[in-house]
Amino acid sequence: MVAGNIAGTKEAVSKALTKGIAPLDIINNGMVAGLDVVGEQFAAGEMFLPEMMLSAVAAREGMAIATEGIDKGQLKPKATMVIGTVKGDLHDIGKNLVALILNSRGFDVIDIGVDVPEEQFVNAVREHKPDILGMSCLMTTTMVGMKDVINALIKAGVRDKVKVIVGGAPVNQEFASQIGADYYSRDAGSTGALLEKVVTQIQGTR
Amino acid sequence: MTPRERILAVFNSEEPDKIPVCTYEAFIRESPNWAKKLQKRGLGVIRHAAISKPSSWLLIFWQPSSSRMDARYTMNNYSEKGIRKYRLTWETPIGSITGVLASNPKDYSELVTSPAPVEYPVKNPSDWRVINYFIKDMLDNLGPNYQEFEEAEKDIGDNGVTVFYNHLTAWQSAWIFLAGPERAVIDFHEQKDEIQEFIELVKLWNSRMAEIAAGSPAKFIDIAENITDMTSPTYYRKYCLPIYEIYSKQLKGTDKILGAHMDGRLGKLKNEIAESPLDVVESFSLPPTGDISLSEAKKIWPDKMLFMNTAPHMAWAKPEEVRKYYEDIANEWGGKKGLLLEFSELLPPETVEAHLSAAMDAFGY
Numbered sequence: 345m346v347a348g349n350i351a352g353t354k355e356a357v358s359k360a361l362t363k364g365i366a367p368l369d370i371i372n373n374g375m376v377a378g379l380d381v382v383g384e385q386f387a388a389g390e391m392f393l394p395e396m397m398l399s400a401v402a403a404r405e406g407m408a409i410a411t412e413g414i415d416k417g418q419l420k421p422k423a424t425m426v427i428g429t430v431k432g433d434l435h436d437i438g439k440n441l442v443a444l445i446l447n448s449r450g451f452d453v454i455d456i457g458v459d460v461p462e463e464q465f466v467n468a469v470r471e472h473k474p475d476i477l478g479m480s481c482l483m484t485t486t487m488v489g490m491k492d493v494i495n496a497l498i499k500a501g502v503r504d505k506v507k508v509i510v511g512g513a514p515v516n517q518e519f520a521s522q523i524g525a526d527y528y529s530r531d532a533g534s535t536g537a538l539l540e541k542v543v544t545q546i547q548g549t550r
Numbered sequence: 551m552t553p554r555e556r557i558l559a560v561f562n563s564e565e566p567d568k569i570p571v572c573t574y575e576a577f578i579r580e581s582p583n584w585a586k587k588l589q590k591r592g593l594g595v596i597r598h599a600a601i602s603k604p605s606s607w608l609l610i611f612w613q614p615s616s617s618r619m620d621a622r623y624t625m626n627n628y629s630e631k632g633i634r635k636y637r638l639t640w641e642t643p644i645g646s647i648t649g650v651l652a653s654n655p656k657d658y659s660e661l662v663t664s665p666a667p668v669e670y671p672v673k674n675p676s677d678w679r680v681i682n683y684f685i686k687d688m689l690d691n692l693g694p695n696y697q698e699f700e701e702a703e704k705d706i707g708d709n710g711v712t713v714f715y716n717h718l719t720a721w722q723s724a725w726i727f728l729a730g731p732e733r734a735v736i737d738f739h740e741q742k743d744e745i746q747e748f749i750e751l752v753k754l755w756n757s758r759m760a761e762i763a764a765g766s767p768a769k770f771i772d773i774a775e776n777i778t779d780m781t782s783p784t785y786y787r788k789y790c791l792p793i794y795e796i797y798s799k800q801l802k803g804t805d806k807i808l809g810a811h812m813d814g815r816l817g818k819l820k821n822e823i824a825e826s827p828l829d830v831v832e833s834f835s836l837p838p839t840g841d842i843s844l845s846e847a848k849k850i851w852p853d854k855m856l857f858m859n860t861a862p863h864m865a866w867a868k869p870e871e872v873r874k875y876y877e878d879i880a881n882e883w884g885g886k887k888g889l890l891l892e893f894s895e896l897l898p899p900e901t902v903e904a905h906l907s908a909a910m911d912a913f914g915y
Contacts, residue, residue, distance in 0.1 A: 350736065350739075392779075392782030392783065392818060393780050394738075394780055395782060395784070397731060398735050401732060401736060432654065434633065434652050434654045434666055434668060435666060437731055437780075440732070483654065483896065484862045484896065485898045486654075513862075514863065514865075516838035530838075
């Protein structure tokens with residue numbers, strides 16, 4: 345799975361199930377451990393985005409086989425995240441990468457799409473009660489929409505219910521701080537590790 | 551110096567009187583008023599023109615109005631939630647594929663429209679066969695045609711230069727325009743026959759285009775790569791560098807320069823770019839958009855020219871801050887050779903004139 349061998353991962357998971365290894369053991373001791381290796385290699389600059397993406401696809405496919413026969417109640421997601429590209433912006437590559445990587449790490453990711461107006465972000469927060477809200481954009485003209493979303497969250501009285509993370513080519517830490525986002529991630533690859541830490545912090549405060 | 555002389559001085563590794571400040575012509579085509587005042591002060595214009603017919607298999611794939619092929623297409627324009635979209639279906643004897651392009655509602659429509667795929671045409675590995683058919687069909691008709699380029703050069707005169715803006719290499723076109731990141735990453739990893747043929751066809755296309763470019767009036771051959779995080783060192787070595795080598799060999803002995811549009815974070819590729827035969831890193835982006843400073847770029851790529859993108863993170867800064875930003879850049883670069891500032895990626899329309907004006911102030915216009 346670390347090497348991005350999708351067919352090999354599926355086969356290995358199927359074999360493990362045939363041998364009677366419990367699905368949760370396969371996930372926690374096999375796949376999650378593998379994804380930790382992927383995260384470490386990425387952070388160390390030994391693995392890059394396309395290779396990481398391939399590992400994430402392999403994990404997703406393996407996970408689907410591992411979880412086929414088990415009670416979904418046992419599979420509590422690490423956290424729930426609502427993610428979308430802000431109003432006026434149709435770019436979805438970065439958003440989709442983040443969703444894929446977080447999904448493979450056991451997050452429940454609710455993708456609300458592209459060109460999402462602020463009220464739709466607010467409604468999604470109300471409906472899904474996520475731990476994290478992620479916003480993406482690719483253009484300097486649409487990045488200001490992130491501030492509109494945060495203002496709308498404040499106005500709706502739900503800003504303190506969710507951690508907000510922003511990313512996208514024109515966005516930087518300074519901008520994230522200016523608009524009142526909690527976190528900024530410079531690329532899809534490092535978002536997974538960052539949000540793992542965020543989730544640990546959130547759970548520590550509950 | 552005229553804007554043209556200034557830009558050509560950089561192309562020729564000579565010292566211009568001022569660091570050229572330019573805009574892609576596409577950004578002033580539909581709304582030229584903002585640029586007129588700046589052109590009087592010396593703003594240069596970089597126009598892109600074709601040197602062959604058909605011009606580019608990828609461009610014609612998505613904009614098939616001028617196609618002359620056996621493959622047939624249907625195009626359906628429509629609007630969805632206020633967004634302009636068009637659905638394109640290509641039908642070939644070996645199958646059909648469909649994709650959808652959409653224009654971003656806030657994508658600077660008054661400057662230029664740059665539609666992006668919202669439905670990729672390659673959804674299954676077998677769809678590459680249709681793409682391959684399409685490229686083969688176009689390859690059969692590919693030949694030099696310098697008329698458009700020569701007319702563009704004549705028309706632009708002293709205001710700027712015309713550049714041959716070539717389309718992307720195989721991996722870049724696959725993940726950006728044809729299959730999307732996930733499908734592309736899987737298919738390029740699995741390397742089934744269809745994808746190997748696609749890679750070979752793109753190589754063949756570029757071999758022919760390199761011959762055409764070598765005999766063309768274009769001084770600067772620019773490959774529109776859009777390199778960013780989705781291109782790892784392995785992918786860059788495998789799919790980009792071999793194509794650059796093809797051009798470099800063909801252009802040897804001519805006075806032409808070769809570049810690639812690389813506006814993303816290039817830190818992980820700095821060694822590969824250093825080893826590449828590229829003369830120009832085009833649309834080079836400084837931090838925070840990019841991740842290599844001007845000083846570092848100068849150090850690691852001493853033989854390369856930088857055509858630097860205007861800074862999007864300064865889009866909303868005050869004119870005096872923008873001016874200071876570019877004054878610092880001029881000081882950091884420490885000369886006028888080998889550097890050109892270009893409006894090559896989009897700034898918010900209402901900020902462009904003031905931004906470029908401040909940059910021109912900083913560079914002594």
